[in-house]
Amino acid sequence: MTDDPRIVPVILSGGAGTRLWPLSRLDHPKQFLDLLGDGTMLQATARRVADPARFDAPIVVANVEHRFLVAEQMRDAGIRPRAIVLEPEGRNSAPAAAVAALRAMADDPDAIILLLAADHAMARPAAFVEAVGRACAAAKAGCIVTFGIRPDRPETGYGYVLTGREHPEARDVHRVERFVEKPDAATASAYLADGRYLWNSGNFLASAAVLSAEIARLAPEIDEAARAALAAATRDLDFERLDPAAFGHAPAISIDYAVMEKTDRAAVVPCDPGWSDVGSFASLHSLTGHDPAGNSVVGDAVTIDTHDCLVRTTGPLVAALGVADLMIVATPDAVLVVDAGRAQDVKTVVERLRAEGRSEADGHPEVHRPWGSYRTLDHGPGFQVKQIRVNPGGRLSLQSHRHRAEHWVVIEGTARVTRGPTRDALETVDLPINRSINIPLGWVHRLENATAAPVAIVEVQSGGYLGEDDIERYDDAYGRG
Numbered sequence: 001m002t003d004d005p006r007i008v009p010v011i012l013s014g015g016a017g018t019r020l021w022p023l024s025r026l027d028h029p030k031q032f033l034d035l036l037g038d039g040t041m042l043q044a045t046a047r048r049v050a051d052p053a054r055f056d057a058p059i060v061v062a063n064v065e066h067r068f069l070v071a072e073q074m075r076d077a078g079i080r081p082r083a084i085v086l087e088p089e090g091r092n093s094a095p096a097a098a099v100a101a102l103r104a105m106a107d108d109p110d111a112i113i114l115l116l117a118a119d120h121a122m123a124r125p126a127a128f129v130e131a132v133g134r135a136c137a138a139a140k141a142g143c144i145v146t147f148g149i150r151p152d153r154p155e156t157g158y159g160y161v162l163t164g165r166e167h168p169e170a171r172d173v174h175r176v177e178r179f180v181e182k183p184d185a186a187t188a189s190a191y192l193a194d195g196r197y198l199w200n201s202g203n204f205l206a207s208a209a210v211l212s213a214e215i216a217r218l219a220p221e222i223d224e225a226a227r228a229a230l231a232a233a234t235r236d237l238d239f240e241r242l243d244p245a246a247f248g249h250a251p252a253i254s255i256d257y258a259v260m261e262k263t264d265r266a267a268v269v270p271c272d273p274g275w276s277d278v279g280s281f282a283s284l285h286s287l288t289g290h291d292p293a294g295n296s297v298v299g300d301a302v303t304i305d306t307h308d309c310l311v312r313t314t315g316p317l318v319a320a321l322g323v324a325d326l327m328i329v330a331t332p333d334a335v336l337v338v339d340a341g342r343a344q345d346v347k348t349v350v351e352r353l354r355a356e357g358r359s360e361a362d363g364h365p366e367v368h369r370p371w372g373s374y375r376t377l378d379h380g381p382g383f384q385v386k387q388i389r390v391n392p393g394g395r396l397s398l399q400s401h402r403h404r405a406e407h408w409v410v411i412e413g414t415a416r417v418t419r420g421p422t423r424d425a426l427e428t429v430d431l432p433i434n435r436s437i438n439i440p441l442g443w444v445h446r447l448e449n450a451t452a453a454p455v456a457i458v459e460v461q462s463g464g465y466l467g468e469d470d471i472e473r474y475d476d477a478y479g480r481g
């Protein structure tokens with residue numbers, strides 16, 4: 001790739017990952033989870049294309065609700081994005097790709113962009129980068145190149161690409177004959193035997209100008225909405241917020257349906273980077289280490305006479321006895337048990353929970369904020385107990401509550417507490433571990449971590465109303481009202 005232009009990675013981070021519930025939920029989906037022990041999936045994706053000799057700084061397109069997660073995880077990975085573009089709502093990948101192409105062209109009209117799903121795994125990232133190098137010539141020649149994964153089994157959970165003749169200007173890059181939807185088992189077996197069918201990875205390389213022009217030609221309503229949303233975007237700290245009204249006019253559709261299945265510019269480069277979309281617990285099971293009985297066990301778990309199971313817990317002890325081919329997943333507030341053959345259907349559980357109005361469908365017991373996180377430990381009439389963790393340098397807003405008092409006990413690190421009956425009568429104290437302090441009803445207060453080590457407190461709330469909306473902010477480092 002030494003003679004090729006530097007490529008702008010575009011990381012699309014808007015997925016919900018419902019098939020990995022209860023680990024992945026709408027407010028903290030799978031791209032922000034460390035599922036394979038090598039950092040979160042977003043971080044692994046960014047690191048995959050972090051070589052400055054080959055790639056420019058990435059553009060990340062994410063949901064507005066995840067903005068601080070994206071910023072924190074990219075910072076932890078040591079990667080400074082060119083831009084973090086915020087979608088006011090999820091509209092699938094085509095509108096996100098349209099915005100990203102326009103955003104890249106604003107910096108460089110000749111930009112080559114690499115569209116990457118934020119929640120895919122690649123065991124051999126160097127092989128993927130090598131495939132990107134092979135795809136460059138075709139992209140510069142006006143093709144929109146997808147990366148086709150050589151299948152090793154008759155998979156029914158992926159779409160397929162039928163390869164055509166080789167591209168005249170790019171070695172080992174082929175024209176796409178057609179895209180094929182997820183097949184049944186017999187058809188998938190026939191595809192595997194045929195040898196010309198590849199899995200569609202959903203990652204693409206193209207000239208930003210070509211991709212933008214094809215979106216305008218094949219999906220003009222998406223192009224119009226993307227241009228309007230970007231033109232009216234606003235700056236917010238390190239973020240670029242798309243205009244909600246304009247972006248809302250974009251149809252919710254994938255780039256595959258909107259463009260790739262219609263364009264005559266589609267090409268495919270075959271590759272084998274150990275790719276997986278980690279789209280189910282069965283695929284996660286295949287990617288993780290197994291014991292001699294074929295079990296993948298993560299967390300506090302015991303298996304006896306158990307075979308070919310995934311057992312994963314971030315909550316209570318899980319004991320599995322005399323079972324086989326199950327996916328068993330536990331979090332502090334939910335337990336999932338599913339037959340391995342039905343792992344693709346977990347999203348139906350989420351749909352049922354949403355229909356019943358259950359908060360567990362989309363909300364995690366651990367809630368992430370730009371300054372850290374909190375977890376509810378217990379609650380009842382008139383009280384609530386939380387554990388609050390504050391990152392080094394993090395600070396909550398200066399605030400007060402109309403309906404509740406609070407009592408804080410420091411259980412880790414040294415907490416800096418500011419409090420007073422009014423904003424004009426504040427005191428600040430540093431509380432080491434095992435010290436406590438009261439925050440009377442109506443008092444102005446702030447919790448802060450001024451150290452380089454984590455801080456954690458237990459907060460006991462008491463009062464007639466304990467909702468998160470009982471808050472009046474006077475000053476906030478993160479621009480929240």
